[in-house]
Amino acid sequence: MSFTSEVKKQICDDVLDTSAAKAQLCALLQMRASLHMNWQGMYLSFQTENATIAKHVFQRMKEQYQVDPRLSVLRKMQLKKNNVYRIQVYDKAQTILSDLKILTESGLHFAPPIQYTRSEKNARAYLQGCFLAGGSINDPKTTNYHCEISTHEEQMAQSIQKMMQRFYLPAKTIRRKNAYIVYLKAGDKIADFLKLCNASQALFDFEDSRIQRDFYNNLKRLDNCELANEMKALKAGKKQLDYIYALEQNENKVEISSKIRHVMEIRKKFPEASMNELCEQCYLAYGEIISKSGMKHRLGKIKEMAKPFLEDADA
Structure with a gap:
């Protein structure tokens, strides 16, 4: 299991109250979900290649909105040929999006709703959802430290950057092809982000590797x-x-x-x-x-x- 997968697994295991759970789900849907129409009406679709995240979103929707999502597993036929987990919600799709303030009378919104991010606890949960949907962290044993969250919406990237700066994380944003990347490079700030996400074991592993690496680098320098x-x-x-x-x-x-x-x-x-x-x-x-x-x-x-x-x- 990669270091990123381990961090995401620990985030999924974090116990949240109702408001924080909705803040996290809001970020996940804003980052990864799509809205569709067919002869049955409006339905919500969410897909990921991470089985742990798919299970997590499935359970969150059932717990918070008492719906019965459809879960299907698709097989990619190109590149890595990984499984793709697709969750579709036909009942209450509009209700869910409206309650999470993603869909309003003015249309779809790709910015954190104030209602779900005003408190520090909910803002942390929202950033957890953002990382689950589009985040990655280099293994601390590699040559450089790098943490990023990728999104296709510029407004979403700017909002994530501002929210991270709210927690004294000096995030920067760049554009890479068709995506906007919010990233951190400093090892100590990545450790702070792991702490913010309540990924305690990943934080310990990261700090342990960082200490060993810095020790050997200093020794080599000497x-x-x-x-x-x-x-x-x-x-x-x-x-x-x-x-x-x-x-x-x-x-x-x-x-x-x-x-x-x-x-x-x-x-x-x-x-x-x-x-x-x-x-x-x-x-x-x-x-x-x-x-x-x-x-x-x-x-x-x-x-x-x-x-x-x-x-x-x-x-």
Whole structure:
């Protein structure tokens, strides 16, 4: 089961009171349902490829409106060839849409009814319905965090975005082909959205994966930094050895103090040592206490003294 399917299953298991259940059903129908007319009159059709959601909508309609929906299973003949679950309501179709404020005298509405989204509890339920109908979340183990809700109605997308911002979720909207996508990219905000939807177990799984992933990323970053520092130290050490060998070959032409000679000997013995390690070895070998800045200064002096001889060799 995908991570998105697991989140939707947990949302379907959430226990809601009557007003919140209607708010959730309203979002589901606005996002996925269609209204039809035939010789029997007006009927409502809802379809999904998710069996859990189909069962959930079927039960919600029976509980809230005491109707007997027809459930049929179709087989897609292209691409993944998944099952498509279609729910059709012939009795009370207009009553249901009117009660949910989707259908009024002015026509069909694709915006959250104030009556069902005024309270925070109902607004949460409405967003649950939106996610059930058109939402998805990348598995947190993948390379990036992404949560989105897709709808074909621009007004619906704008309404979802505003409602998410109401809960301090910085959602953005883009158009993708014939759909409008409301999305979140930040891992912590996706976690807040899962919490908002009462998908507790999915939230724990998401946070656990996110913590592990961030830990390994930080560890890898530190390893890379350490490796880069080691490479830098090796490169610097090689150059310092070149300066030292140049001085030794021309020691009759330049005056080298004992302190400089100590550093030259230590560097030759420990070509890969860091500054701190050179200071420590200098103390062990000669009993001389020298700071890191002092060591850097002496190595700089060696470079300054050796540079003329290297330039002569290049010439």
